[in-house]
Amino acid sequence: MPVPNSKKYKEILKNCREKKYALPAINVSSMVTANAALAAFAETKSDGIIQFSLGAGKFASGSAVNSSVLGAVTLAEHIHRVSKDLGIYVALHTDHCQAHDIQFVKDLLDESKLRLEKEGQTLFNGHMFDGSALPLKENIEIAVPLLKSCGELGIILEVEAGVVGGEEEGAATTDDVSKLYTSPEDMLYVAEQLFPLEADFMFAATFGNVHGIYKPGNVKLDPSILKVGQEAVREKFSGNDFNLVFHGGSGTPVEQIRETLDYGIVKMNVDTATQFAFSHPIAKHMNENFDKVIDASGDGSKKLYDPRSYMKKAEANMKDRVIQALEDLQCLGKTIFN
Numbered sequence: 235m236p237v238p239n240s241k242k243y244k245e246i247l248k249n250c251r252e253k254k255y256a257l258p259a260i261n262v263s264s265m266v267t268a269n270a271a272l273a274a275f276a277e278t279k280s281d282g283i284i285q286f287s288l289g290a291g292k293f294a295s296g297s298a299v300n301s302s303v304l305g306a307v308t309l310a311e312h313i314h315r316v317s318k319d320l321g322i323y324v325a326l327h328t329d330h331c332q333a334h335d336i337q338f339v340k341d342l343l344d345e346s347k348l349r350l351e352k353e354g355q356t357l358f359n360g361h362m363f364d365g366s367a368l369p370l371k372e373n374i375e376i377a378v379p380l381l382k383s384c385g386e387l388g389i390i391l392e393v394e395a396g397v398v399g400g401e402e403e404g405a406a407t408t409d410d411v412s413k414l415y416t417s418p419e420d421m422l423y424v425a426e427q428l429f430p431l432e433a434d435f436m437f438a439a440t441f442g443n444v445h446g447i448y449k450p451g452n453v454k455l456d457p458s459i460l461k462v463g464q465e466a467v468r469e470k471f472s473g474n475d476f477n478l479v480f481h482g483g484s485g486t487p488v489e490q491i492r493e494t495l496d497y498g499i500v501k502m503n504v505d506t507a508t509q510f511a512f513s514h515p516i517a518k519h520m521n522e523n524f525d526k527v528i529d530a531s532g533d534g535s536k537k538l539y540d541p542r543s544y545m546k547k548a549e550a551n552m553k554d555r556v557i558q559a560l561e562d563l564q565c566l567g568k569t570i571f572n
């Protein structure tokens with residue numbers, strides 16, 4: 235079952251906290267990019283997460299179908315099947331889903347319920363609800379029933395307070411710099427509202443992090459925000475704190491990534507960096523072989539315009555970038571699969 239069941243996933247996350255490492259959550263939108271992440275996890279004997287945005291689901295389902303739900307189901311099933319004998323665990327999540335799209339998560343919970351009845355395991359391990367564009371009270375009011383539904387199936391809900399800066403498909407954005415930092419008061423409020431439900435969740439608190447590779451100097455990353463917030467939560471809730479998620483990790487200096495591991499980051503999303511790593515070898519391939527790729531008759535070379543020729547290079551380069559993320563997060567070789 236290399237997609238872990240809820241009990242195994244809990245164990246993996248507990249291990250992350252105890253040994254102070256985090257799982258990279260690699261955003262993918264196709265079988266090839268999913269396979270790149272799987273290859274990195276398998277080659278280095280590391281557990282990891284693969285996740286899909288709504289747009290990725292739509293893309294994966296194909297232009298004739300254009301369904302976020304169907305594409306996400308198909309990619310998830312692909313990973314369930316091909317990961318079986320890899321000797322590592324790969325958890326499946328979905329990324330930013332705002333309130334107006336929440337049917338996406340509900341439909342996938344229905345799919346997980348069916349799969350649990352039929353095959354003894356849910357389709358996904360986690361879903362994100364991004365209510366960060368809403369006032370915190372409203373955000374949590376939507377999160378509560380959703381977390382209950384997830385909890386019944388042993389699925390984790392990821393919630394967010396504070397806004398991740400920059401641009402990411404599906405994610406809330408803001409021009410208000412103060413919103414880029416989650417306050418300890420907000421963290422206490424989330425704990426107060428969600429801890430009593432006794433269902434597992436993850437919390438994306440923001441500390442100046444930005445989607446996309448950001449220009450240094452634009453916003454100041456301040457991981458100590460997490461430290462202070464977690465301390466306040468532990469003090470009030472008899473030692474309990476959050477499993478935290480780091481959004482917008484691409485471009486962050488490794489020392490700052492490592493610092494967040496001390497404060498309870500268990501998942502860091504990686505998208506921009508792996509998108510770049512995938513595209514780079516394709517650009518190079520096209521540049522070096524331009525005439526042979528665009529001419530299908532005379533001077534063209536079938537082995538150069540067969541998409542597999544450059545997709546293989548893209549997959550390999552993306553795999554290497556995922557391995558770097560595993561290293562940055564101290565996750566390398568830490569599978570609990572045996």
Ligand SMILES: [Zn+2]
Pocket residue numbers: 330398402405445481482503
């Ligand atoms: Zn994000």
